[in-house]
Amino acid sequence: MQAGPIKAIQNITLLHCIENLPPYQFARDRLQNRSPAGPRRGELSTWIRGLPEKDKNELLITAAVDLGERRRNDLVRRFRRRNLQQTSDVLAASERRKAGDLLAAAHVRAKERARLLNEQRTAEAAKRRAEDLANRExxxxxxxxxxxxxxxxxxxxxQTRQPKDYDRAVSLLTDLHDLSVRRSQTAGFLTSPEKIRQVHAAKESFLSRLAKANL
Structure with a gap:
C-alpha cells in the first residue's frame, strides 16, 4: 500500500478518536439532536429528589462552588439580593412593630389624659354646683x-308695666318661693301670688311670665 492512502487512513482514524472524546462527543451529540452520554435530566431529577436532605444540600453547594465564573457571579448576586431583601424585610417588620407600639402607647396616653380631664371637669362642675348652692343659701x-x-x-x-320690671318681679317671687320651701312655709307663700294674679289680671304679659315660672 502506498504512503498517501495510509496517511489518509491514519488521519481519519485520529479524527474519529478525537471526535469521540467526551467534550467533542457531547458537542456532536447536541448538534445531531441526540441525548449526551450519561443519565437524562428526568433521571437525574428523580435521583436527586430521592436523596436525603443533607446530601441534596451538599450536592447543591458543590454545584454552586464548581460553577463557571459567570454563573457563579450570577448566583452570588442572587444570594446577596435575597439576603438584602430578607434583611430589609426584617428591618421593615421591626419598624412596623415599633410604630405600632408607639401608636398603641400614644393611644393609651390619650385615653388616660381624656379620663383625667373628664374627672377634672366632673370635679370642677361638682365644686361649682356646691359653691352655687352655698351662695344660694x-x-x-x-x-x-x-x-x-x-x-x-x-x-x-x-306697677311699671315694663317687660324688664316684670322679669325682675318674677325673679324675686321665685326667690321668695325657694325661701318658703327651704323653711317649709309653702302654704303661706302660695296665697300671695294668687292675690297678685287677681290684682293684676289685666296684665297678660306679667301673668304669662308667672305661668312659665310655675308660680
Whole structure:
C-alpha cells in the first residue's frame, strides 16, 4: 500500500478518536439532536429528589462552588439580593412593630389624659354646683331677713308695666318661693301670688311670665 492512502487512513482514524472524546462527543451529540452520554435530566431529577436532605444540600453547594465564573457571579448576586431583601424585610417588620407600639402607647396616653380631664371637669362642675348652692343659701338667708321689703319691690316692679320690671318681679317671687320651701312655709307663700294674679289680671304679659315660672 502506498504512503498517501495510509496517511489518509491514519488521519481519519485520529479524527474519529478525537471526535469521540467526551467534550467533542457531547458537542456532536447536541448538534445531531441526540441525548449526551450519561443519565437524562428526568433521571437525574428523580435521583436527586430521592436523596436525603443533607446530601441534596451538599450536592447543591458543590454545584454552586464548581460553577463557571459567570454563573457563579450570577448566583452570588442572587444570594446577596435575597439576603438584602430578607434583611430589609426584617428591618421593615421591626419598624412596623415599633410604630405600632408607639401608636398603641400614644393611644393609651390619650385615653388616660381624656379620663383625667373628664374627672377634672366632673370635679370642677361638682365644686361649682356646691359653691352655687352655698351662695344660694346665703342669699336666701339674707332675703329672709327682709321679706316685707322684697314684697314691696315686687309690687313696684309690676306697677311699671315694663317687660324688664316684670322679669325682675318674677325673679324675686321665685326667690321668695325657694325661701318658703327651704323653711317649709309653702302654704303661706302660695296665697300671695294668687292675690297678685287677681290684682293684676289685666296684665297678660306679667301673668304669662308667672305661668312659665310655675308660680
Amino acid at each position: 346665703r342669699y336666701l338667708d339674707q332675703l329672709g331677713r327682709r321679706q316685707l321689703e322684697i314684697w314691696k319691690q315686687v309690687a313696684a316692679h309690676v
